[in-house]
Amino acid sequence: MTQHTKGPWRAVDQGKGFGFDIVKGWNCPKANPDQKYKIAEMKLNKFSIKENKANARLIAAAPELLEALSGLISKIDFERQVIDVEPDSGCIECTKGTVPNSKNTGLCDYHKARAAIAKAEGSDGRRSR
Numbered sequence: 001m002t003q004h005t006k007g008p009w010r011a012v013d014q015g016k017g018f019g020f021d022i023v024k025g026w027n028c029p030k031a032n033p034d035q036k037y038k039i040a041e042m043k044l045n046k047f048s049i050k051e052n053k054a055n056a057r058l059i060a061a062a063p064e065l066l067e068a069l070s071g072l073i074s075k076i077d078f079e080r081q082v083i084d085v086e087p088d089s090g091c092i093e094c095t096k097g098t099v100p101n102s103k104n105t106g107l108c109d110y111h112k113a114r115a116a117i118a119k120a121e122g123s124d125g126r127r128s129r
């Protein structure tokens with residue numbers, strides 16, 4: 001179950017090379033002051049400003065990415081109930097119990113997506129397959 005602050009979030013440059021704020025509701029004239037939050041403060045590091053800015057944008061997009069990916073996985077899970085899906089022979093989750101684990105070390109895109117959702121939600125990702 002998702003417990004994070006609902007999106008959308010934005011990356012806002014703090015200016016003068018200080019870094020970026022990840023915010024919700026800021027710089028939005030229509031936002032109620034009680035609904036303006038600083039989610040995180042990102043100080044610049046050894047990476048270039050361009051890379052830091054890209055990282056800030058990626059963090060700010062996280063709630064929308066999680067929502068979109070969860071929606072896609074739900075649709076795929078629904079379709080997998082009625083359509084036989086060929087397991088990915090190189091995926092350790094798709095082939096669990098069918099071949100020695102030493103033969104498969106990677107994950108297919110579907111299981112990578114499930115693992116990413118589990119990482120974001122702090123769960124073990126063991127929803128129905």
Ligand SMILES: [Zn+2]
Pocket residue numbers: 088091092093094095107108109110111
């Ligand atoms: Zn798989």
